[in-house]
Amino acid sequence: MNTIQPLDITVDNLSVTYNNAKLALYNASCRVQAGTITALVGPNGGGKSTLFKSIMGFLKPAVGRIIVGGLSVGKAQKKQLMAYVPQADDVDWNFPVSVFDVVMMGRYGYMNFLRIPTSKDRRLVNESLERVGMTEFRDRQIGELSGGQRKRAFLARALAQQGQVILLDEPFTGVDVKTEKRIIDLLIQLRVEGHTILISTHDLASVATFCDRTILLNRTILASGTTEETFTEENLSMTFGGLPLNSINHMFNHQSEAA
Amino acid sequence: MQTNLINHVIGAIPLWNWLVEPLQYGFLVRAILVSAFVGIVCAVLSCYITLKGWSLMGDAVSHAVVPGVVVAYALNIPFAIGAFIFGFGATVAIGYVKSKTRLKEDAVIGVIFTGFFAFGLVLVTKIPSNVDLFHILFGNVLGISQADIIQTIIAGSLTLIIILLRRKDLLLFCFDPNHAKAIGLNTQLMYYTLLSVLALTIVTALQTAGIIMVVAMLVTPGSIAYLLTDRFDYMLIISAISSVLSCVMGTYVSYYFDVSTGGAIVVLMTILFILAMIFGPKYGIIAQQFTKGSLEDLNQIADIE
Ligand SMILES: Nc1ncnc2c1ncn2[C@@H]1O[C@H](COP(=O)(O)OP(=O)(O)O)[C@@H](O)[C@H]1O
Ligand SMILES: [Mg+2]
Numbered sequence: 001m002n003t004i005q006p007l008d009i010t011v012d013n014l015s016v017t018y019n020n021a022k023l024a025l026y027n028a029s030c031r032v033q034a035g036t037i038t039a040l041v042g043p044n045g046g047g048k049s050t051l052f053k054s055i056m057g058f059l060k061p062a063v064g065r066i067i068v069g070g071l072s073v074g075k076a077q078k079k080q081l082m083a084y085v086p087q088a089d090d091v092d093w094n095f096p097v098s099v100f101d102v103v104m105m106g107r108y109g110y111m112n113f114l115r116i117p118t119s120k121d122r123r124l125v126n127e128s129l130e131r132v133g134m135t136e137f138r139d140r141q142i143g144e145l146s147g148g149q150r151k152r153a154f155l156a157r158a159l160a161q162q163g164q165v166i167l168l169d170e171p172f173t174g175v176d177v178k179t180e181k182r183i184i185d186l187l188i189q190l191r192v193e194g195h196t197i198l199i200s201t202h203d204l205a206s207v208a209t210f211c212d213r214t215i216l217l218n219r220t221i222l223a224s225g226t227t228e229e230t231f232t233e234e235n236l237s238m239t240f241g242g243l244p245l246n247s248i249n250h251m252f253n254h255q256s257e258a259a
Numbered sequence: 260m261q262t263n264l265i266n267h268v269i270g271a272i273p274l275w276n277w278l279v280e281p282l283q284y285g286f287l288v289r290a291i292l293v294s295a296f297v298g299i300v301c302a303v304l305s306c307y308i309t310l311k312g313w314s315l316m317g318d319a320v321s322h323a324v325v326p327g328v329v330v331a332y333a334l335n336i337p338f339a340i341g342a343f344i345f346g347f348g349a350t351v352a353i354g355y356v357k358s359k360t361r362l363k364e365d366a367v368i369g370v371i372f373t374g375f376f377a378f379g380l381v382l383v384t385k386i387p388s389n390v391d392l393f394h395i396l397f398g399n400v401l402g403i404s405q406a407d408i409i410q411t412i413i414a415g416s417l418t419l420i421i422i423l424l425r426r427k428d429l430l431l432f433c434f435d436p437n438h439a440k441a442i443g444l445n446t447q448l449m450y451y452t453l454l455s456v457l458a459l460t461i462v463t464a465l466q467t468a469g470i471i472m473v474v475a476m477l478v479t480p481g482s483i484a485y486l487l488t489d490r491f492d493y494m495l496i497i498s499a500i501s502s503v504l505s506c507v508m509g510t511y512v513s514y515y516f517d518v519s520t521g522g523a524i525v526v527l528m529t530i531l532f533i534l535a536m537i538f539g540p541k542y543g544i545i546a547q548q549f550t551k552g553s554l555e556d557l558n559q560i561a562d563i564e
Contacts, residue, residue: 057441101491105434
């Protein structure tokens with residue numbers, strides 16, 4: 001088996017505003033340790049996707065910085081270190097591309113100016129399709145897939161890209177139990193191979209079964225650590241219920257500073 | 260003897276005469292060839308523009324080229340250069356204003372392109388030149404000059420070459436710009452590449468369709484194709500066929516019935532669009548009705564069970 005050197009992600013004091021001037025994330029700091037599966041858990045609108053998009057460099061943070069394996073995000077991306085599986089509603093499912101086309105897009109960063117695939121590119125695309133069990137659907141237009149098949153197609157693209165770090169935004173939403181189990185097994189294999197995986201999910205029941213570490217997020221990082229010590233009832237009710245006192249204090253301080 | 264017979268049979272078909280007879284006029288042959296070429300260029304770009312959702316941007320660029328054309332004629336430089344500079348300049352202005360204000364993109368586009376267009380109107384009525392505003396607005400392929408044909412061919416060929424070389428990146432950019440960024444590609448460059456081929460295509464189509472109609476040439480063929488297929492390579496082919504067909508037949512219609520060429524081309528395209536919308540094998544209105552019907556049948560069967 002080909003194992004790779006695991007990489008970590010450091011998020012340092014991150015604040016993100018959208019152009020409606022609302023703070024989607026403030027003062028978020030956390031570390032995704034190398035070679036772990038880390039769960040990102042929080043309510044809808046809590047900023048999970050925002051954190052992912054900041055780590056991937058799609059959003060420019062107002063404040064703060066992100067380091068991936070000791071490199072800036074831009075450098076890490078040029079070296080094909082970071083793969084991303086988007087949330088389902090971020091994809092145009094009517095777009096005229098096939099599953100094979102999508103997975104091949106994972107290889108573009110390795111190709112020449114004209115993006116002509118080599119035999120290695122084809123082999124890796126086919127292997128990735130095989131690994132997620134999507135070989136028989138390779139010629140389907142992406143809109144003709146079920147929820148679980150759609151997820152697996154984009155997961156195959158991430159595999160074809162061979163990124164050391166893989167970010168998955170809600171891969172279990174709209175997916176049946178069998179596919180979820182299958183994706184989890186694959187993620188566990190990928191961890192063994194040395195990948196670092198950050199995954200957001202609403203399936204709280206499964207987190208403890210495969211995630212080494214957990215980050216709790218509701219507009220800022222509320223807790224993080226090993227799943228045993230972080231994934232407690234108290235922490236969860238704080239994340240999904242009200243904000244903790246010290247965090248609210250912090251916000252007030254922040255605002256009076258700004259004023 | 261046999262060819263004679265064939266000629267005889269073909270000659271008896273009125274449509275054949277209708278098609279061949281005008282080909283004895285040099286200007287008409289030229290017009291047909293130019294509009295077929297323009298049809299292909301627009302058809303190819305059209306697939307990207309419809310998928311990217313940039314139809315309004317196409318409309319904006321087409322109007323924004325007017326001052327460029329006027330200035331170019333006044334300075335005695337090729338119209339294509341002036342048109343490209345102003346067309347591309349407008350898209351840069353749109354991007355800049357959008358990033359610096361809280362306005363939504365459609366508002367920014369609306370403000371900028373009408374501004375450019377109005378500036379063009381002011382210029383054309385003030386600068387003494389032999390620009391015929393009517394020809395800019397509505398096209399004049401039947402009276403196209405040799406110099407304009409050369410410019411049209413250069414702009415169109417450039418467009419086709421750039422798209423041919425960058426087609427995979429452009430498609431990725433239309434589909435999933437975030438992924439393009441994630442794999443370290445230069446999305447800013449892709450954005451400006453697509454904008455420049457858009458401006459170049461409009462320059463190409465200017466003489467044939469005129470700026471009012473050019474947006475149809477940029478949107479309709481791709482839309483027709485999108486209604487008929489789920490594969491991008493088929494989409495390109497369908498788009499090209501429907502576009503060239505409309506352009507060539509539109510030129511004939513314009514000659515025979517003495518109507519606006521741009522108008523005739525776009526009317527034909529629109530007819531093709533309506534046909535695709537109604538009779539499309541999968542996404543057509545009839546087909547959709549049919550699948551809905553069979554779904555209801557299935558539900559009824561399920562209910563009975
Ligand atoms: N493109 C956007 N423009 C403006 N606000 C946004 C945008 N995307 C997300 N938000 C806001 O940012 C907050 C966090 O959203 P998001 O990161 O999508 O949360 P989650 O993924 O945890 O559900 C929400 O309040 C949401 O309304
Ligand atoms: Mg989300």
